[in-house]
Amino acid sequence: MIEQKVMDPQQLFFEAERQEVFITGSEIVKEAVKRANVDIAISYPITPQSESMHLVGDLYAEGYVKEYFRGESEFAVMSEVIGAAMAGVRVFTATGGQGALRAFENFPNWSGSRLPLVCAFMTRGLNAPLSIQPDTLEMAFMLDTGMIILHAEAAQDIYDMLLKAFIIAEKTDVHIPVGVFMDGFFVTHTRDKVKITPAEFKLPPYEPYSSPIPVMDMENVPFRHMRDPFVMKSNFISYAAHASWQQEVLAAAERSRRYIQQYLGGLVEKENENADILIITSGTAVSQSQEAIAMAQQEGIDVGLVKIKCIRPFPTAEIQQLAANAKAIIVPEFNRVGWMCRELKSVIEDNTKVVGGPRVFGGMTMPPEMILDEIRRCTQ
Secondary structure: OOOOEEOOHHHHHHOOOOEEEEEEHHHHHHHHHHOOOOOEEEEOOOOOOHHHHHHHHHHHHHOOOOEEEEOOOHHHHHHHHHHHHHOOOOEEEEEOOHHHHHOOOHHHHHHHOOOOOEEEEEEOOOOOOOOOOOOOHHHHHHOOOOOEEEEEOOHHHHHHHHHHHHHHHOOOOOOOOEEEEEEOOOOOOOEEEEEEOOOOEEOOOOOHHHOOOOOOOOOOOOOOOOOOHHHHOOOHHHHHHHHHHHHHHHHHHHHOHHHHHHHHOOOEEEEOOOOOEEEEEOOOHHHHHHHHHHHHHHOOOOEEEEEEOEEEOOOHHHHHHHHOOOOEEEEEEOOOOOHHHHHHHHHOOOHHHEEEEEEOOOOOOOOHHHHHHHHHHHOO
16 A cells, blocks of 8 residues: 555645556546545446446455445345445445346435445446346435535546545535446456546545535534424425425535536536537547547537536536527437436526437447537538
């Protein structure tokens, strides 16, 4: 183990020298966790995240993670991390696909309990017949769990988003979980060039007493998950208390915007945003769209690109401004339901100009030619 020094997050993220490595998405998860000063990681294997959590287990053996064990099931893991986070330690886990759905009951509990958990979601197909191939359908289910949702395009995003997620989640005025989503196999099992900070530096430790909810330890008065007795009664006060608490969780997500702006440079990235035709998408569909745009430019067609990095909170104001003057908006997606298209249509005033597709699913790749065909149709 390298002796690590604590570095201020701002310095670690933006000022520390970086070296370029050629690495897989699963391996970059390990590198991010190595520098994240994680107290405990709990895992359960499910493709395509098994390799990443195996590598995090290696970090435990090397002394970079204080505690690590395998849970009894996906549901058990997502329950066990609740207890760890309530005890006031920094927690990391990962899941994907059917594993995420099996554990689904816990995710709204993470948010409602105001736990700053960070989880890597490595997406995969859900529908029968069984598939382990890339598909982002599970993200549609996760949108309203109350957690912050970031979507990585490539391995560089994974590294930066995971490290920064801990700091964003642990802000006192936020203090809700962050899910960092990545497209399984397309990103997790392919190699890419990534610029990483030296392993000798790590994030400051989590300060549990900055939590808006009392930490469950021997330094505090006896802890109750339900702190107010009337919450357990069926009366108007209990309904109002529960409703106001859910509103507070949503407000916490809204307050995270300024930290996402500070550490990730905003909720979206844009290129040539004044073009008449815009592609708005997230994840690896961004990379495919960039190739299609290059092909369109060779044909003399001007196309802009908006990469959505943060799905929750959703960049409503940014999208409304960017979409206002566009004549057509194309939304490529790696799922069959078109959840990103639905999100965009819900906030764009004239949503008749939103083109839902192209979409591929079940593990299919998306040839840039499919996106180019949509671009051509928008010029007719």
